[in-house]
Amino acid sequence: MADLYFTDDAERFAYKAWETLKLEPPVDVDRIAERLGVDLYREEFVEEIDGFYLRIPGAPPVVAINNSYIKPCGRQRFTSAHEIGHHLLCRRVKTKTRLFYLDSVRTRKTALERACDRFAALLLMPEPLVRQWFEDLSANPENRVAIMSERFGVSAWAMRVRLRELDLPYRRWDRRRRSQGLGAGG
């Protein structure tokens, strides 16, 4: 139940952000944070931490992102979007309540965490654009993932996850090559 509820909210918020802020890829996460009244900081933290969301009554909500060189730009952007997801998805929680979510490589994937990931994926890689670019780049399947992840400002890994979700067969080219190789060898 909670899972469905969070997921619905995540999808609605991502869609609404594109609608109301007239976003363009690569999505400007700083602008979204600003519009929401969230202070977004970048700091160098220990490797384990990706970022966190902190809300204390009477102060602007804070998102902090680990900008250490070991965290690639695409990953930092995904974390930023994920933390903004925490802000939006927790808006129903009473304003007098303190909130703190630490996202690290050890963070357990609860329904809320999965919903924040969902929000981030949809915010950074909206379905209509993913489908359009996937189609536009059909003549260049070997570079498609790289080009698309560059345009959306996400990691190639996140791009592949999104394509799998949408049932877009990004490995067609690999598979054909491999099966040709197998055919020739065996």
Ligand SMILES: [Zn+2]
């Ligand atoms: Zn989180």
